[in-house]
Amino acid sequence: MNLRMIGACLIALLTFTVTPAYSQDEGQRASTGGAQTLEDILARQKGLNVDESFRRENLGDPNRAAPISGNLGTLGGVSNSDLYRGIRYSETDVKVSNTGPAASILVQDGGMSWLLTRQGGIQSYAAYGAGGIIALLVLFYFIRGRMTIEGGPSGNTIERFKPIERFGHWCLAGSFIMLAITGLLLLFGRSVLIPIFGHEANSTIATFSIWVHNNIAWVFMASLVLIFVMWVAHNIPNKLDLVWLAKGGGIIGNAHPSAKKFNAGQKIIFWMTILLGASVSMSGLSLLFPFEIPMFAKTFGMINTIFPAMGLPTELLPHEEMQLAHLWHAIVATTMIIAIIAHIYIGSVGMEGAFDAMGSGHVDLEWARQHHDLWVEEEEAKSSRGGLS
Amino acid sequence: MKTMFVAFAFTIAASFGAYYVMSGMGFSSAEMQSSSSVRLK
Numbered sequence: 450m451n452l453r454m455i456g457a458c459l460i461a462l463l464t465f466t467v468t469p470a471y472s473q474d475e476g477q478r479a480s481t482g483g484a485q486t487l488e489d490i491l492a493r494q495k496g497l498n499v500d501e502s503f504r505r506e507n508l509g510d511p512n513r514a515a516p517i518s519g520n521l522g523t524l525g526g527v528s529n530s531d532l533y534r535g536i537r538y539s540e541t542d543v544k545v546s547n548t549g550p551a552a553s554i555l556v557q558d559g560g561m562s563w564l565l566t567r568q569g570g571i572q573s574y575a576a577y578g579a580g581g582i583i584a585l586l587v588l589f590y591f592i593r594g595r596m597t598i599e600g601g602p603s604g605n606t607i608e609r610f611k612p613i614e615r616f617g618h619w620c621l622a623g624s625f626i627m628l629a630i631t632g633l634l635l636l637f638g639r640s641v642l643i644p645i646f647g648h649e650a651n652s653t654i655a656t657f658s659i660w661v662h663n664n665i666a667w668v669f670m671a672s673l674v675l676i677f678v679m680w681v682a683h684n685i686p687n688k689l690d691l692v693w694l695a696k697g698g699g700i701i702g703n704a705h706p707s708a709k710k711f712n713a714g715q716k717i718i719f720w721m722t723i724l725l726g727a728s729v730s731m732s733g734l735s736l737l738f739p740f741e742i743p744m745f746a747k748t749f750g751m752i753n754t755i756f757p758a759m760g761l762p763t764e765l766l767p768h769e770e771m772q773l774a775h776l777w778h779a780i781v782a783t784t785m786i787i788a789i790i791a792h793i794y795i796g797s798v799g800m801e802g803a804f805d806a807m808g809s810g811h812v813d814l815e816w817a818r819q820h821h822d823l824w825v826e827e828e829e830a831k832s833s834r835g836g837l838s
Numbered sequence: 839m840k841t842m843f844v845a846f847a848f849t850i851a852a853s854f855g856a857y858y859v860m861s862g863m864g865f866s867s868a869e870m871q872s873s874s875s876v877r878l879k
Contacts (some may be wrong), residue, residue: 619845
């Protein structure tokens with residue numbers, strides 16, 4: 450008796466938990482004639498993933514076409530709705546009179562999510578990221594103050610960077626600052642500049658910005674290569690960097706951990722600049738030459754090979770490639786802007802004597818001994834060897 | 839500081855240079871991003 454009761458309870462439980470969900474969905478789908486349900490719409494509004502296969506695959510059936518002489522016979526078993534669904538999901542063999550990789554894509558609804566991401570997440574990341582790092586640095590300045598040369602400047606200087614190194618650095622810095630400013634003007638044009646200055650002013654600003662952005666980019670890419678070639682040998686990580694990082698780089702307290710030409714913090718900035726700079730350059734080239742350099746489908750394929758669980762899409766429409774290139778370009782560039790603001794701070798107002806390294810190329814010997822003691826020893830050893838020979 | 843200003847001047851000059859060289863080759867950004875290239879090749 451008890452066993453029967455337990456069995457009945459289990460069946461009832463399974464009936465109320467598993468079956469309704471399945472039948473409810475099927476029932477609703479059937480009630481709309483196979484079209485989307487209220488649940489689909491609500492889920493989409495919440496930003497949830499909705500399985501689109503019910504309409505992606507609902508493209509008519511040529512095998513059930515009415516005869517050519519019959520009513521609607523010329524449609525070949527495909528209604529207008531079927532036809533437009535096919536166009537929307539790029540499942541229809543569209544023939545157009547013009548050529549080109551994007552010409553036959555008549556509808557690409559992924560553009561909406563790109564637009565929303567650009568106007569939403571990307572703008573928020575740029576605004577809060579850049580604003581946040583500036584606020585943090587101001588706070589840090591008032592708490593820590595300017596890092597000074599202990600004991601004051603010695604009055605003697607040592608050459609820190611040669612003219613060609615400073616030239617490469619300033620070409621990279623100048624082009625990056627212009628790219629950042631013009632990129633932000635383009636990103637925030639519609640949401641910030643138009644409400645303040647109006648459409649005509651924004652049009653002029655955007656035209657100027659895109660010209661500068663597209664043409665100064667070549668200087669950025671060339672100087673990135675120059676910087677890499679000149680400094681890569683000095684930026685190979687080693688055990689000394691771990692000690693430097695463990696001591697917080699001497700930023701907090703008065704300790705001055707040993708460093709060669711570049712300390713661990715500078716190496717992080719170097720590799721960030723090289724790797725993110727290369728990435729932003731690749732996506733930038735993809736945007737400079739629309740539809741000519743698609744790279745995301747191939748990249749996703751490689752990532753899937755390493756991490757199969759990710760299941761990234763490996764077949765992308767030309768427009769999707771451009772949209773992903775644009776979003777990636779903005780994300781990487783914003784990350785660089787945030788990091789470079791901190792780099793500018795520490796290289797100028799944050800540390801006494803630091804700007805001279807890239808300004809005149811010569812730094813105070815005492816500053817050099819406090820921040821790059823091993824490099825000073827190397828330079829002095831070179832000088833003494835040169836003097837002896 | 840002189841090197842910095844030389845680098846900035848070079849950056850501006852190289853940008854114009856890039857524009858004219860790319861225009862001569864038919865790859866200026868204006869051409870590549872106009873509607874004829876983007877939509878109606």
